[in-house]
Amino acid sequence: GAVVSQHPSRVICKSGTSVKIECRSLDFQATTMFWYRQFPKKSLMLMATSNEGSKATYEQGVEKDKFLINHASLTLSTLTVTSAHPEDSSFYICSAHSRDFNEQFFGPGTRLTVL
Amino acid sequence: DQQVKQNSPSLSVQEGRISILNCDYTNSMFDYFLWYKKYPAEGPTFLISISSIKDKNEDGRFTVFLNKSAKHLSLHIVPSQPGDSAVYFCAAGAGSYQLTFGKGTKLSVIP
DSSP states (O other): OOOEEEEOSEEEEOTTOOEEEEEEESSSOEEEEEEEEEOTTSOEEEEEEEETTSOOEEOTTOOTTTEEEEEEETTEEEEEEOSOOGGGOEEEEEEEEETTTTEEEEOOOEEEEEO | OOSEEOOOSEEEEETTSOEEEEEEEOOTTOOEEEEEEEOTTSOOEEEEEEETTOSEEEETTEEEEEETTTTEEEEEESSOOGGGOEEEEEEEEETTEEEEEOOOEEEEEEO
16 A cells, blocks of 8 residues: 655754654655644644645645745655744644545654754 | 554445444554545545544534444444545544544445
8 A cells, every 4th residue: 555654753853943844655656745734632734735846835824934845756745844933843744645546645744842 | 553444445325324434443542533534636624523531422414433442433424415425534643642544435425
């Protein structure tokens, strides 16, 4: 089956620093990747939709300058949280849409803690 | 090792009948569970959740049942409508963060 990986799985950083999270589709090409944020015990919030080779589409209320998304290849999308603050602490999940399987596969998530 | 399993990749149901989607889990540390619905080429949307201290949660046509002893939960949709046709993901969480998703069940509601 299709596998999506995320790296790192867990990161702790100081306030003001930037953190990059990678999302990779390991055995399929993903033309579209989604980035989600999960708040404690709450549902996922879609942050942005990332299409390979083009700019990401951000959901309302998500700061594009703060959450930089790059989808440079068919197997890799990155989310960079710039100038992180404690309120950015959350669980970030990516998913990748496989054209071959015509379905979406979730990554395992990245837990970000900003001190 | 898959901690959240949705053993039926697909399900077909007649319009007006009940749809029952099943999910099994292995990690006894999970303390809350969620169901998501996903249409093709869109991200999943939250549907309903249940805490491990409950055995049932109802929201309109959607009811989630949790059987902790069997480590099993199910989503009931009554009555099923053609617009319910989508892929349904079961997810489980432990503590405040980190969801583990099942692989999804594709529901087709036949008019």
